[in-house]
Amino acid sequence: MKIEEIELKHISIPLKKPFKTALRTVETAENTVVLIHTDDGQTGYGEAPPTKVITGDTNESTIAAIRSSIRPALLGKDIANLEEIQDALQTATDRDFSAKAAVDMAVYDLASKRLGVPLYQYLGGYGNQVETDLTISINEPEEMEADAVAAAEQGFSALKLKVGIDSEKDVRRVACIRRAVGDKMKIRLDANQGWEVDEAIRTITRLEDLGLDIELVEQPVKARDFEGLKRVKDNVNTVIMADESLFSPRDALDLLQMQAADLLNIKLMKCGGIYNALKIAAIAETYGVECMLGSMVESKISLTAAAHLAAAKKIITRVDLDAAILLAEDPVMGGFEKEIPWFTLTEAPGLGITGVRGLTEIE
Structure with a gap:
């Protein structure tokens, strides 16, 4: 072949x-x-x-x-x-x-x-099913609250709230959503590098003091500010996850040697694919640090690849592959089977994708 x-x-x-x-x-x-x-x-x-x-x-x-x-x-x-x-x-x-x-x-x-064999078996075969969270885009608190309630009604057990533009309003956003969805919903925050170090510490501490029960905060500070990320981690009780700070296996090693993050968010588009993602997962497992498998705005083609990797590896304990739900259409034939919030991988060889509708030529 x-x-x-x-x-x-x-x-x-x-x-x-x-x-x-x-x-x-x-x-x-x-x-x-x-x-x-x-x-x-x-x-x-x-x-x-x-x-x-x-x-x-x-x-x-x-x-x-x-x-x-x-x-x-x-x-x-x-x-x-x-x-x-x-x-x-x-x-x-x-x-x-x-x-x-x-x-x-x-x-x-x-x-x-x-x-x-299906890809998840080729990569390790730990499981054949993953549960995704759903991302709530950053908007006014009332709109985010409505989106969160709709997600809860669909059956999601974990939400990732986008924050990082206005820390005072971020606190109101989280408080509104926690009140609306109740205590059982897992709430994750993603600041996308939007806070300064002291602002991140202050904001996360306030969320803790309000008892809003945040599962984790993702990338609160600038991507290459490993020292700042560590300072946030060392000064709050909430779990801190590195995302934009993590591109390569070398980044994973540096972050974990510095103890700059509690969790790592692996994204295929940042690390160059499954080959390097496997290296990052192995480094994380060596340090006893769990991983999330995240995504960009992707179709079911690359999301299926990510789901296979996430299912295959025990150290990947959280999944953020919700673009499959955010997209208005699914032109991909085959791939994973979706039953919100679960994605189940079939026994078809490889990714199980048989075709894609709507592809156009590139000059």
Whole structure:
């Protein structure tokens, strides 16, 4: 099973409502889809969203990296030689994390298809089901409260509230939502780097003093401020999770050696795909630190890859793959089966994806 061609397509999927964070607003998923074709007629699927404010990647940069650097490095390689492929992929370009991730997941799709097993079994096989939280976009407290109540009525047991623009209003947002959804709902906060260090400590401490029972706070300070992240962690009782601070296995090692975070949020688009995500998970497991498997605004193509990884590894104990629910349409045939808030992986080989409707050509 040798790589014969790497084909690129575009997909456009509207969201049910705008996705708002401290960093950006997204109304439509405009993503690049990777199709790796092999000489025996198999196709592997991958996907990359543009996340310039987080990874620096755009659709244009992803397309350019795959066409100019990654495709020439991988053509003709045998899927059986996964380590050789990954060495070529990960060294083909210095950054371009989303491009690497999209190609990487298509390669893993093919590698598990080659053996006739679902990807979660190929990666470890710990389980075949994951439970996602639901993200509540940052808006006025009343709108966020209404969205949270609607999520509770759908059956979600965990919500991730976007905060980080106005810390005083953030406290009101959380208080409104806690009052509306009751004590049993898990509430996670994601500041997306929106607070300064002292502001983060002050805000989290106030949430604690109000008894609002926050499960965790994700990335309260700037991505590369590891010392600031550690200072927040050391001065609050709430669990602190690194997200934008964590791109590479080296970042994971540095964060955990410094004891700068209680949890790690792995995202395929930040680390360059499943290959590096497995390394991060192994480092975290060595330190006894649990992980979340997160996502960007992605379709069921890459979300299925992430779900397989999350199900396969015991150390991944939390899942934030709710873009599958935030999108207004699902053009992907196959992949995981959805019953809110659970995603169940089928026994189909690889990702179990059989096709994607609405793909368009890229010039």
